[in-house]
Amino acid sequence: MNISIAQQLKSSTKAILLFVLLTISSTISFAQATMPAATDVASQELGITFWFYVLLLIAAVFAFAVINKTLKVLELTQELNGKKIKNTYNKVNGVFFIFFLVLFLGYVYYEFTTHGRMGLPESASEHGVITDNLFNITALITGIVFIITHILLFYFSFKYKGKEKRTAFFYPHNDKLELYWTIIPAIVLAVMVLSGWKAWTNITAPAPKEALTIDVTGKQFAWIVRYPGNDNTLGSRAFKLVNDVNETGVDFNDKNAKDDLFVNEIYLPVNRPVKFNFNARDVIHSAYMPHFRAQMNCVPGMPTTFWFRPTITTEQMRLKTNDPKFDYVLLCAKVCGSAHYNMQVKIVVVNDTEYATWLATKKPFYTEEMAKQIQEAEASVAKAKEEKLALNTHE
Amino acid sequence: MSDHTTHHEEHHKETFISKYVFSMDHKMIAKQYLITGIIMAVIGMVLSILFRIQLGWPDESFPFLEKVLGKWAQGGRIDPSFYMSMVTIHGTIMVFFVLTAGLSGTFSNLLIPLQVGARDMASPFINMLSYWFFFLSSVIMTWSLLIETGPASGGWTIYPPLSALPKAMPGSGLGMTLWLISMAIFVASALMGGINYISTVLNMRTKGMSMTKLPLTIWAFLLTAILGVLSFPVLFAGVILLIFDRGFGTSFYLSDIFIGGEALPNHGGSPVLFQHLFWFLGHPEVYIIIMPALGISSEIIATNARKPIFGYRAMIISLIGIAFLSFIVWGHHMFITGMNPFLGSVFMFTTLIIAVPSAVKTFNYLATLWRGNIQFTPAMLFAIGLVSLFITGGLTGIFLGNASLDINLHDTYFVVAHFHIVMGSAAMFGMFAGVYHWYPRLFGKMMDERLGYFHFWLTFIAVYCVFFPMHFMGLDGVPRRYYAFTSFDFMKEWLAVNRFISIAAILGSLAQFIFLYNFFRSIFKGKKAPQNPWNSNTLEWTAPVEHMHGNWPGEIPWVYRWPYDYSKPGHDEDFIPQNVPLSQTMSSNLPGDYGTHHGSKASH
Numbered sequence: 001m002n003i004s005i006a007q008q009l010k011s012s013t014k015a016i017l018l019f020v021l022l023t024i025s026s027t028i029s030f031a032q033a034t035m036p037a038a039t040d041v042a043s044q045e046l047g048i049t050f051w052f053y054v055l056l057l058i059a060a061v062f063a064f065a066v067i068n069k070t071l072k073v074l075e076l077t078q079e080l081n082g083k084k085i086k087n088t089y090n091k092v093n094g095v096f097f098i099f100f101l102v103l104f105l106g107y108v109y110y111e112f113t114t115h116g117r118m119g120l121p122e123s124a125s126e127h128g129v130i131t132d133n134l135f136n137i138t139a140l141i142t143g144i145v146f147i148i149t150h151i152l153l154f155y156f157s158f159k160y161k162g163k164e165k166r167t168a169f170f171y172p173h174n175d176k177l178e179l180y181w182t183i184i185p186a187i188v189l190a191v192m193v194l195s196g197w198k199a200w201t202n203i204t205a206p207a208p209k210e211a212l213t214i215d216v217t218g219k220q221f222a223w224i225v226r227y228p229g230n231d232n233t234l235g236s237r238a239f240k241l242v243n244d245v246n247e248t249g250v251d252f253n254d255k256n257a258k259d260d261l262f263v264n265e266i267y268l269p270v271n272r273p274v275k276f277n278f279n280a281r282d283v284i285h286s287a288y289m290p291h292f293r294a295q296m297n298c299v300p301g302m303p304t305t306f307w308f309r310p311t312i313t314t315e316q317m318r319l320k321t322n323d324p325k326f327d328y329v330l331l332c333a334k335v336c337g338s339a340h341y342n343m344q345v346k347i348v349v350v351n352d353t354e355y356a357t358w359l360a361t362k363k364p365f366y367t368e369e370m371a372k373q374i375q376e377a378e379a380s381v382a383k384a385k386e387e388k389l390a391l392n393t394h395e
Numbered sequence: 396m397s398d399h400t401t402h403h404e405e406h407h408k409e410t411f412i413s414k415y416v417f418s419m420d421h422k423m424i425a426k427q428y429l430i431t432g433i434i435m436a437v438i439g440m441v442l443s444i445l446f447r448i449q450l451g452w453p454d455e456s457f458p459f460l461e462k463v464l465g466k467w468a469q470g471g472r473i474d475p476s477f478y479m480s481m482v483t484i485h486g487t488i489m490v491f492f493v494l495t496a497g498l499s500g501t502f503s504n505l506l507i508p509l510q511v512g513a514r515d516m517a518s519p520f521i522n523m524l525s526y527w528f529f530f531l532s533s534v535i536m537t538w539s540l541l542i543e544t545g546p547a548s549g550g551w552t553i554y555p556p557l558s559a560l561p562k563a564m565p566g567s568g569l570g571m572t573l574w575l576i577s578m579a580i581f582v583a584s585a586l587m588g589g590i591n592y593i594s595t596v597l598n599m600r601t602k603g604m605s606m607t608k609l610p611l612t613i614w615a616f617l618l619t620a621i622l623g624v625l626s627f628p629v630l631f632a633g634v635i636l637l638i639f640d641r642g643f644g645t646s647f648y649l650s651d652i653f654i655g656g657e658a659l660p661n662h663g664g665s666p667v668l669f670q671h672l673f674w675f676l677g678h679p680e681v682y683i684i685i686m687p688a689l690g691i692s693s694e695i696i697a698t699n700a701r702k703p704i705f706g707y708r709a710m711i712i713s714l715i716g717i718a719f720l721s722f723i724v725w726g727h728h729m730f731i732t733g734m735n736p737f738l739g740s741v742f743m744f745t746t747l748i749i750a751v752p753s754a755v756k757t758f759n760y761l762a763t764l765w766r767g768n769i770q771f772t773p774a775m776l777f778a779i780g781l782v783s784l785f786i787t788g789g790l791t792g793i794f795l796g797n798a799s800l801d802i803n804l805h806d807t808y809f810v811v812a813h814f815h816i817v818m819g820s821a822a823m824f825g826m827f828a829g830v831y832h833w834y835p836r837l838f839g840k841m842m843d844e845r846l847g848y849f850h851f852w853l854t855f856i857a858v859y860c861v862f863f864p865m866h867f868m869g870l871d872g873v874p875r876r877y878y879a880f881t882s883f884d885f886m887k888e889w890l891a892v893n894r895f896i897s898i899a900a901i902l903g904s905l906a907q908f909i910f911l912y913n914f915f916r917s918i919f920k921g922k923k924a925p926q927n928p929w930n931s932n933t934l935e936w937t938a939p940v941e942h943m944h945g946n947w948p949g950e951i952p953w954v955y956r957w958p959y960d961y962s963k964p965g966h967d968e969d970f971i972p973q974n975v976p977l978s979q980t981m982s983s984n985l986p987g988d989y990g991t992h993h994g995s996k997a998s999h
Binding site: 057060064068071072075086089090093094096097100104107108111115116118119120121128130131134135138139142145146149150152153154156157160161162163166167168169170171172173174177178181182185186189192193196197199200201203204219220239240242243244278281282283284286288290291293294295296297299300301302303304305325326327329331332333334335336337338339340341342344381 | 475476479548549550554556557560563564565649650651652653654656658662664665666667700701702703704705706707708709731732733736739740743744747748750751754755757758759760761762764765766767768769770771776779782783786787790791793794797798799800802803805806807844845846848849852855859863864866867868869870871872874875876877878879880882883884885888889892905959961962963964969
């Protein structure tokens, strides 16, 4: 910050500074250097690298001990010369806050430009564009506050580092100033609440009537997806009817259920609202579709719902991301058991004609054969129940 | 009263057991809390390193893991169930055992009697029981790591039905039972501690110590204790109901469940009810964690900047504001559980309001540093680090508190980054700051400052390297509590970042050994502490360095002024302890010193 710093610093101070700087730069560069290695995942040389790290650790501890001892000697000589080590350390730490500030801001910049670019992919739903906007505005405001407060914090730490002759300024309060920094954040937050509230009410408003309704049920560790078929109306369901064959308990006496069909991939027609009915069969799951900015918990015994309008087809997204293998995905975001990390179903967004073609290839679930199987399953469940009751009465 | 205590003390024979084990002395109990907390923190840290290894190198096997973990890491690869267990126990230990009991238990016990001017806690016996309940619950929680089916594994939030059904995952069997028993005992411990803290602060302040002369640490501990006493019973109720559901066939949280090829008879319960009960504690809990850290840092920043804390009253009002609001924001953990969207709007509103008192506190810290004469003790460094982390993590809370943004961020790594920075690391920094600052008071020895500097800088850098990149992973939709990021194409690009995080975490945790070495070595080999090493104003530094029952040999000092008379113009030293009467400092007295504080008038 000013030229005299270098002159002011004694050799011991320089030594400390150099060491701390080296530690930091090596910590970061060491960690960064290992990053390219992540691409060749199936590295066979792990045995070597592990021992390499252990050796490195031992070397680091040794170096640390040596430097610590050296510093101790320097401290003692300083004290012999009648200097207060306290003031030297005040200076070193103060100066170091300025170095840290620069490094920190550089690091934050690096994070935002490299990792920031990897985050928040383009929104593929209508409401996602609005919330992304809101996100960016919030990021801008908080970003400004973040940078300013950090500059002040670390600069003050440097500027007002303890010195023999300095006297602190007795300044217990300033009511006006405090009022300002209460009211200004309050106003800014009020604006954010209002815009967030508006977006939230729109997103959670009831789905349009013409929406395609899909039933998604979570179980350990898969998603069961039911489409309404040609009548665009899902048949009703009841927990009592759930068994190994009729996995979600669809009531096939309901005429709407007759043409319902189960699929392994979710196909969505672009630009048409789609309403998801979520259920869970065993534990809580959470249906998360990051590209559509959509998420809703699936709770056993409590149906939930979420609707949105997809705006970009899978094909278009593949072109945009320049990734021919890109696919939308619905994944589980609420811890649900050991295989929680792999509970997914692919989502494909297509245009209307492709959607119609796809739907035409799907056959309704309920056939005569199925009816028989369901009856059998129900009978065996009933029998098991009776046996249990019989056991109870014997006891 | 004081005569009686000193008299009693002379005749009281102390055995090893009554002095070091079943001690009723608040200072000894503080040490017991601290050391138990440190041990638990090391366990939590080791667990975090183990699962960071898994996340950084998901496709590789580490033979040494099999040696350490046995059947949980067959072939050197961590088992998915055990991964979930480690995440769960890491969270539980860090949140409850380290940052609630370890932080609040240590410093409330040490500082409340010493800073308000009391001989001991209101009820030393209940205080001792509080520690031993905590110890018992720590033992049970640690023991659960060793059982056949593995410890609880449904996340530290233990949402049913996952935690209620042993069929759902192995950890929901005996491991979960032990977790619940441990937590029930822990709640009892927290309540006994909290009642004691509250009654001591309200009833046992020394002469002249009005509420507006209390150090901010005490305000923070008092409000923390009130939060705990009001919210922990709700968790207790939730835990008891869960025990009923698990053992006695009730249906508080269970309904319509088909698992393992069988339909369960439970009907009419609601899993969301548990979440309401849990977060009614869970949200105040995060303030139970951070408020003592904020109190500690207020005290340390004022002392070491050699300046009064800026806006003392505003600091108290914001603490009260945070404490009150923390009870009506729990729903922001549940925006996407399917609860009524209007309720979501209400919780969004209250949640974002809580940012205002937090902002006031931050600005007041900055104003306190401004034109100070900053003494960089390790405690001060950690306090400044706390402010930085509080800002960073607090700001990301504004994203998560906004319900429409939370849809996309909920249960992703953005949340992990947010709470690890704002309540995990910041509170941990508060704890470190407290240990470095009050070590002379705890052990009568000084810690090595040089090692403290190394510890701070390495930890501070590591924290940012570990948690900052996680924000962006969360933005990309990477969910938390994933055993590996290998099953989804879009997550694979984060493997390199995960490896970077893991390395930073390992290096950061190695830096903690500097602290451990310094801490335990200084107990025996540290320099003997002077009575008031930091030239501080508060009462604890007027007590003798050697611990004694009753804290002060003679009369308890009286208090004449607030605790922040640092660098007061007209006084020859840059501090005036609270027990110095105004009549001795005529040259520096200000008109307000006489009028506003009732206590000082009375004592003249």
